[in-house]
Amino acid sequence: MTAVLEIQDIHKWFGSHHVLDGFSLRVEQGEVVGLLGPNGCGKSTVLKIVCKLLSLDAGEVLLMGQPLSELSYRARGLVGLCTQHSSLYPDLLPAENLHFFARLYGLSDQDRQHRVEELMNRFELENFANTRVGQLSGGWQQRLHLAVSLIHRPKLLVLDEPTSAVDLEARMDLWRLIEGLRDSGTTILLTSHHLAEAERLCSRVALMRSGKVLAAGSITELLARVPGQAVAKVQSADHEAILQRALDLGWQVRQHADQIRLLLPFTFNLREIVDALDGTQVSAVSVHPVTLEDAYLELVGGSP
């Protein structure tokens, strides 16, 4: 079956800076694939290339099986882009923004009317039907921005850190809407700084560093690559003693900044951890099941 998006060994240089260094990724129909990585790792560059906002220097991108380089400007209709900053027309009403973009994509009058009503309803924008976009809160503007990205029923929805500029409540609302899109079969490529966002929304995640994919797989697959069932985070003035005790117990140890992370072979409770570390100078300890953050630290290192 043809993948919605297939990126094959692409390279991009900005001057002497090699931003993408053999990046490859495949996105199948109905998948939500997350790109995670630190600032400057090339996530947004990948998205810009997919949206034809940037050319690539080597490699190939196939969209619905066709080379991106051979698709005309009309092929932009295959992709919908939603970035963190909602770029909309502030003096127009929400539906007027939707109608405007629908016309740019060539939707017929009847289809346009139907689609605008459908999206106004789906994104619960009817209550703000008579409010100019510039007067909406950031969260509602982003909701509308997401709706605009979907106006032409794209084959691939590209979300570039869609919730990073909104407050927590709006973020939760947007997550719910994106989950709805995922459940209705929309294919999504998403970048995010929030590991919890990726964990909640993505069916597959690609972890990036220095312009290439270091690890990719489903959340379960990535979690399985952490050599432990649970993680204990320990704060102590005496790292050496903690390290020695962990080695004695056969636990693997990771150190990130001031924090010691013990990768536990079983799911211990907090009492058992405290007992096991008895006699060392522990000032704080917590234990939790392995998360995507642990997988990220294990496979990429550093913070996303």
Add this chain to the structure above:
Amino acid sequence: MQSSQLFLLQTRAVAQRLLLEQWRQKRGLIFWAVFPSTMMLLFGLVYAHNASMRAGLDAAAAGILVGAALFFSCLGGTVAVIAAERERGTLHRLLTTPLHPAAYFLGVVIAQLLLALMQVVMLYSIALLIGAQYHGSVFLGGVILLLSVFSYVGMGFFLGARFARRSEEVVVALSAIGVPLLVLGGTFFPLEIMPQGMQNLAQINPMLHMNQAFKGVAAYGMGLHELRFELAFLVAFCGLSLALGVQSYRHLLDGNKSQ
């Protein structure tokens, strides 16, 4: 949908959106109407007060329309559109759609043409009410206005794409560039009262030729033959400014793509 149909639909969408935005910006709309109307009324009062200058009223009406109203409306309006698209990030968003660059360009031209038409009606209504007269061919006058609007929009794209990065800069840039051009273009004073050096300099000012061409038709009833030099200059300038505008707009799009 065929490419030509899509092109027309996109052009209409851009023009409609710009007009709707203009309509919603009530304060801007008031200034858009008040500025040329006030100028017309003030000049009308001056000419009415001095019987010996009465003949100058017809030329003043033509000069204010081409030199002041359309300059600020079409050139200033286009620069403001580009600066706003840039500032709001909508230019970047438009690049992700199948909007044809020429459809966008044409959409802006159509919106500015319609706004210009409204200014012509508004300003000439006031001018006729206070006693000014239109003497020449309406068709020729229309052609000159059309060429002037195209020239202004082309220059607007050029200035907007190359220089105006923020909306606030538009007012400053227009004042800095526009007002000297208006003065040297004979909008406010006849060229004859200027020193010879200024008169020579004015000859390379395209606004002078727009002014003289439209004044020639509207105030003195001149025809195609008498205005051939002004018209030739205007056609050449229109072509140049549209070419510059298109080239600058492409440059802007390429720049935005790589951001």
